[in-house]
Amino acid sequence: MDDANSYLALFFEPIRPYLQDDAVSEILINGPNQIYIEQKGKLQATDARFVSEPALKAAAVNVAKNVGRLLNDENPRLDARLPDGSRVHAVIPPLARCGTVVAIRKFKKEKLTIGQLIEFGSITQPGAQLIDAIVKLHKNVIVSGATSSGKTSVLNVLSAFIPDSERILVIEDASELQLQQRHTVCFETRKPDKNGQGEVTIRDLIHSSLRLRPDRLVIGEIRGGEALDLLQALNTGHAGSMSTIHANSPLDCLSRIETCALLSGIDIPLSALRAQVASAIDVVVHTARLSDGSRKVTAVSEVLGLENGEYRTRDLYVYTIRGIAPDGSLDGGFAGTGAIPTFLHDARLRGLPLDETAFAAAPEA
Ligand SMILES: Nc1ncnc2c1ncn2[C@@H]1O[C@H](COP(=O)(O)OP(=O)(O)O)[C@@H](O)[C@H]1O
Ligand SMILES: [Mg+2]
Numbered sequence: 211m212d213d214a215n216s217y218l219a220l221f222f223e224p225i226r227p228y229l230q231d232d233a234v235s236e237i238l239i240n241g242p243n244q245i246y247i248e249q250k251g252k253l254q255a256t257d258a259r260f261v262s263e264p265a266l267k268a269a270a271v272n273v274a275k276n277v278g279r280l281l282n283d284e285n286p287r288l289d290a291r292l293p294d295g296s297r298v299h300a301v302i303p304p305l306a307r308c309g310t311v312v313a314i315r316k317f318k319k320e321k322l323t324i325g326q327l328i329e330f331g332s333i334t335q336p337g338a339q340l341i342d343a344i345v346k347l348h349k350n351v352i353v354s355g356a357t358s359s360g361k362t363s364v365l366n367v368l369s370a371f372i373p374d375s376e377r378i379l380v381i382e383d384a385s386e387l388q389l390q391q392r393h394t395v396c397f398e399t400r401k402p403d404k405n406g407q408g409e410v411t412i413r414d415l416i417h418s419s420l421r422l423r424p425d426r427l428v429i430g431e432i433r434g435g436e437a438l439d440l441l442q443a444l445n446t447g448h449a450g451s452m453s454t455i456h457a458n459s460p461l462d463c464l465s466r467i468e469t470c471a472l473l474s475g476i477d478i479p480l481s482a483l484r485a486q487v488a489s490a491i492d493v494v495v496h497t498a499r500l501s502d503g504s505r506k507v508t509a510v511s512e513v514l515g516l517e518n519g520e521y522r523t524r525d526l527y528v529y530t531i532r533g534i535a536p537d538g539s540l541d542g543g544f545a546g547t548g549a550i551p552t553f554l555h556d557a558r559l560r561g562l563p564l565d566e567t568a569f570a571a572a573p574e575a
Contacts, residue, residue, distance in 0.1 A: 241309025251503030435474030545572030
C-alpha cells in the first residue's frame with residue numbers, strides 16, 4: 211500500500227479494502243449507506259457502510275483540508291487530485307440529497323500499452339498500425355468517448371507512437387499521461403486559491419507552449435474555451451497534435467469542439483468556426499465502454515471537411531457488434547469499411563507499414 215492510499219484509507223476506513231484492492235478502479239459513495247465499486251469495468255454494490263452521515267462528511271472535509279482546499283456550505287463541491295494521482299469528487303448536502311456523495315477514481319501507475327490493448331481485444335494489430343501511421347504522418351487527432359471509456363489510455367498509446375526526435379509539450383489539468391520520449395515537457399494547470407487568485411488554465415498553458423517551440427502539443431482533455439486556442443494553434447502549423455474530448459461519436463466530437471470553442475467568449479461566426487474545426491482536425495479515434503464491460507476503440511474516422519456547412523467524416527476502421535449472448539457477452543469484430551484513407555499514398559511514400567486489412571471491408575458474414 212502506498213502513502214496516499216493509506217492516507218485516504220485513514221479517512222475512509224469503511225472502504226479501505228477497496229482502496230487497497232488493485233482490481234477496483236473506482237469507488238462511488240452515495241451517502242453513508244450505499245457504496246458501489248467498479249471492478250473489471252462492471253459496477254457492483256457493496257456491503258460497506260459509514261457509521262453515519264457526519265462521519266462520512268467529516269472524511270470528505272478532511273480530504274479537502276489535506277489538499278489545501280475547503281469543503282463547506284460556501285464551497286459544497288470538491289474536485290481534488292490526491293498526491294498519488296487518484297481523483298476525488300465530493301458534493302455535500304443539501305446539494306446532494308442522499309447525504310455526502312463521493313467518487314474516487316484510483317490512479318493506475320502502469321499505463322496500458324498498445325500491446326495490452328491488442329491483448330485485451332480493444333483494437334487489432336492492423337488497427338494499431340493504422341493509428342501508428344496517423345501519428346507518424348503528423349495528423350491532428352482527437353480521441354473521443356464517454357467518461358471512463360478509455361480516452362486518456364488511448365491518448366497515451368497514441369503519444370507513444372511519436373518519434374523520439376520530436377519536442378513534445380504536454381498540458382493537463384491533472385497529470386495522467388506518461389510519455390516515454392526524452393524530449394517531453396509537461397505542464398499542469400492550477401486551480402485558484404481560497405481567494406480566487408492565481409489560477410492558470412489550459413488556455414494560458416497553450417499560449418505559453420506556442421512560445422516554447424513545440425513539434426507536438428498533447429492536451430489531456432478539452433472541456434471549454436481552450437478548444438478555440440487549440441484550433442488556432444493547429445491551423446497555424448502545429449500538426450501532429452492530439453487531445454481528448456467527451457463525445458458520443460466521431461461526428462459529435464466535431465460538434466463538441468465547436469461548442470467548446472464558443473465557450474471561449476471570442477466572437478466568431480459559426481461558419482468560420484466550422485471551417486476551422488474541419489481543417490484543424492484530421493482524425494477522430496472513438497472509444498467506448500461496451501455493455502459487457504470491455505473498453506474498445508470503436509471507430510477511427512477521417513475528417514473530410516465541410517459539405518453544405520455540415521461536417522463530413524468517413525469511418526476507416528470500426529468495431530461492429532453482431533450479437534449479444536444470453537450471458538451478456540458480445541459477439542463482434544473489428545474491420546475496415548472499404549474506405550481508403552486519404553493519407554494512404556503519403557504513408558506508402560514514407561515507407562510506413564500499413565496493413566491493407568485495417569481498412570478492407572469485413573467479408574459478408
Ligand atoms: N482498453 C482497455 N481495457 C481495459 N481497461 C481499460 C482500457 N482502457 C482504459 N482502461 C481502464 O479504464 C479506466 C478509465 O480509463 P481512462 O483512459 O482514464 O478513461 P477516460 O479518459 O475516457 O475517462 C482506467 O482505469 C483504465 O486503466
Ligand atoms: Mg480521461
